[in-house]
Amino acid sequence: MYHTLLFFHMIAAFLLAVTIVMYSAVALGATTSSRALFVADRCWDVGGLGTLIFGIWLALNLDQYDFFDFWILLAIALWLVATGLGQSVQRRLGGEDVSAVNAMHWIRTIVVIALLVTMVWKPGA
Amino acid sequence: MSVLAAIRPDDWNLALFVHILGAMALVGALVLVIVALAERNLRLGYRALLLGVLPGWTVMRGGAQWIAEKEKLDDLDPVPSWVDIGYSVSDPMLLLIIIATVCAGLAARRQRQDGPLRGTALVLTVIMLVAASVAVWAMSTKPT
Numbered sequence: 001m002y003h004t005l006l007f008f009h010m011i012a013a014f015l016l017a018v019t020i021v022m023y024s025a026v027a028l029g030a031t032t033s034s035r036a037l038f039v040a041d042r043c044w045d046v047g048g049l050g051t052l053i054f055g056i057w058l059a060l061n062l063d064q065y066d067f068f069d070f071w072i073l074l075a076i077a078l079w080l081v082a083t084g085l086g087q088s089v090q091r092r093l094g095g096e097d098v099s100a101v102n103a104m105h106w107i108r109t110i111v112v113i114a115l116l117v118t119m120v121w122k123p124g125a
Numbered sequence: 126m127s128v129l130a131a132i133r134p135d136d137w138n139l140a141l142f143v144h145i146l147g148a149m150a151l152v153g154a155l156v157l158v159i160v161a162l163a164e165r166n167l168r169l170g171y172r173a174l175l176l177g178v179l180p181g182w183t184v185m186r187g188g189a190q191w192i193a194e195k196e197k198l199d200d201l202d203p204v205p206s207w208v209d210i211g212y213s214v215s216d217p218m219l220l221l222i223i224i225a226t227v228c229a230g231l232a233a234r235r236q237r238q239d240g241p242l243r244g245t246a247l248v249l250t251v252i253m254l255v256a257a258s259v260a261v262w263a264m265s266t267k268p269t
Contacts, residue, residue: 010265011258014152021153022160030169036160039190042155049179113146120142121135 005058012050013116016082019044020109023089027102035094044086052079070124075115082111129189130141137195151171151181153256162247167233170246171208174226178253186215193241210263225249 023041026032059065059072066072085108091100128268131181133141137249189211193199198208225246 007262007265010261014149014261016229017149017153018156019153021150022157025157025173025177030172031166031168032161032169033164035164038159039156039160047225114144116149117142120138 002061005061009051009054009058011046013119015043016051016112019047019086020112021090023105024109026093027105040070041086041090044083045113048083050078052076060111061124065125069122071122074123075118078111078115078118082108082115087112132138137192139187140192140195142188144185144192146179147184147188148261151178151182151185151256152182152257152261153192154178155250155257156227158250159208159254162229162250165239165243167229167236167243169231171226171233174222174229174246174250177216178222178250179226182215182219189215204265207263207267208267210268211260214260214263218253218256221253225253229249258267 019040022032022036022043026037040074055072055075056067059067085104089101089104089108092104095101146258157173158170159177161167189219193208198204228242228249229246232240233248236240
């Protein structure tokens with residue numbers, strides 16, 4: 001059960017990485033279509049839900065972790081910040097303030113890397 | 126067993142982080158290449174292969190070797206099958222990356238949006254994405 005949940009959690013996390021890489025290409029000046037950004041946004045929708053659901057399921061499945069462990073609460077907080085930034089990037093994309101959109105994207109990227117750091121080091125576990 | 130799988134020494138963490146970060150960049154860039162080539166955006170497809178897929182593979186493979194040495198996985202006899210799957214997926218992938226990059230680069234240079242070069246690069250990238258998914262399955266489920 002643990003390994004199956006971990007597999008789906010990992011696949012979901014890789015979908016988040018797809019979104020980050022595709023938006024990074026846009027932030028670096030690549031010309032992309034609205035279809036490409038649609039794919040990137042749907043990857044975040046599915047990956048975001050997947051990481052959250054399978055992540056919490058994993059934590060509940062293992063006896064040595066508790067839902068209220070610091071690293072799990074930190075991960076959920078980072079997930080909320082990253083998702084909020086992503087929605088803001090989606091709304092403002094195509095507007096006049098390109099630098100603000102790019103800045104928000106790079107902050108989201110740092111938050112997602114911080115999520116990965118939290119998952120690997122598990123502070124407070 | 127699942128408890129054992131969830132616990133590892135702290136000094137393995139950095140190598141694992143580098144390995145996963147590289148793998149995520151690799152998979153993200155592979156999807157970007159597929160979308161770009163499918164839309165006949167040859168320039169973006171080529172650049173994503175050269176500046177995303179290749180560095181992502183390098184970091185992922187370097188991280189894999191690093192953590193394998195820390196865990197002394199290569200010294201085990203027999204080597205666990207999930208490690209074998211990882212190596213047999215990742216090592217040939219470098220050749221596919223090089224071929225796909227050359228094909229996409231030539232297609233972009235010649236502005237041939239419908240030629241066999243774009244198709245070859247696209248098919249190879251799809252194969253690499255499927256192979257990467259198999260590797261993620263092997264790394265997370267660790268079949269014996």
